[in-house]
Amino acid sequence: MSLNEYTSLSEFDKEIVISKTANSFMQNGADFTIKTMNELPGIIERINSLISDGKRPRTN
Amino acid sequence: MDWAGTAVDFGCFAPVNVFVDIFKNAGLEVTMEEARAPMGMLKIDHIRAMLTMPRISSLWREEYGRSFNEEDVEKLYAEFEPALMMSLADYTDPIPGVIETVEALRNRGLKIGSTTGYTDTMMDVVVSNALKKGNQPDFHVTPDATHSIGRPYPYMIYRNMEELKLSASWKVVKVGDTISDMQEGVNAGVWSVGVIVGSSEMG
Numbered sequence: 001m002s003l004n005e006y007t008s009l010s011e012f013d014k015e016i017v018i019s020k021t022a023n024s025f026m027q028n029g030a031d032f033t034i035k036t037m038n039e040l041p042g043i044i045e046r047i048n049s050l051i052s053d054g055k056r057p058r059t060n
Numbered sequence: 061m062d063w064a065g066t067a068v069d070f071g072c073f074a075p076v077n078v079f080v081d082i083f084k085n086a087g088l089e090v091t092m093e094e095a096r097a098p099m100g101m102l103k104i105d106h107i108r109a110m111l112t113m114p115r116i117s118s119l120w121r122e123e124y125g126r127s128f129n130e131e132d133v134e135k136l137y138a139e140f141e142p143a144l145m146m147s148l149a150d151y152t153d154p155i156p157g158v159i160e161t162v163e164a165l166r167n168r169g170l171k172i173g174s175t176t177g178y179t180d181t182m183m184d185v186v187v188s189n190a191l192k193k194g195n196q197p198d199f200h201v202t203p204d205a206t207h208s209i210g211r212p213y214p215y216m217i218y219r220n221m222e223e224l225k226l227s228a229s230w231k232v233v234k235v236g237d238t239i240s241d242m243q244e245g246v247n248a249g250v251w252s253v254g255v256i257v258g259s260s261e262m263g
Binding site for chain 1: 066070071073155156157158160161164165168170229230231233235239242243245246249250251252253254255256257258259261262263
């Protein structure tokens with residue numbers, strides 16, 4: 001899907017493709033999914049705090 | 061961090077149309093979904109993975125009266141590579157948010173490595189064009205550096221860890237836009253993060 005195709009989707013349709021894609025990542029071993037790269041620093045903070053608690057990948 | 065579909069080329073379009081075209085030239089109509097399913101693998105492995113799909117395998121048998129073999133894979137790849145190279149430079153725009161995020165992470169002291177399903181020849185085009193547009197990780201590697209063993213194997217991530225002097229896989233985060241990216245991360249023992257908007261997996 002191109003950026004134009006994506007931005008022209010209704011909010012409802014965006015949520016559908018986002019949740020479908022997120023499920024597919026999670027089923028294939030993702031620890032987290034993010035909508036855009038802007039959310040990555042926040043996720044990395046969360047991972048840092050999980051690591052401090054002794055957690056490791058795939059144990060979340 | 062992955063490249064196409066994650067850092068550049070919103071929707072990972074550069075390879076998709078070429079996969080559809082080379083199969084069409086071979087007399088097989090494949091869908092965009094089929095062309096996207098193995099995305100992220102080394103491109104010759106991607107072609108083999110498509111041919112292995114039951115529907116495409118049976119289309120092949122109808123067309124040629126026999127199962128596909130490794131020679132067929134190599135012939136298709138020989139068409140794929142030059143066709144991709146023709147258009148690759150046009151698909152190097154940064155995906156929104158990437159440049160700012162990389163900069164923010166770097167300012168916090170993180171190292172930014174990268175892996176890909178492209179070869180060195182392809183990455184020469186992607187990296188030089190991406191750089192002009194402000195996109196520059198600290199290191200990039202292709203399966204050419206890992207005996208052509210790409211995703212879902214973890215070795216490209218290990219080349220990055222070595223180069224960037226990272227001490228443990230559980231302190232590494234892998235970000236990508238495909239199933240094979242997630243598998244690479246799992247196999248490497250790193251944290252795997254799937255980025256959705258602009259991904260190949262979104263279709």
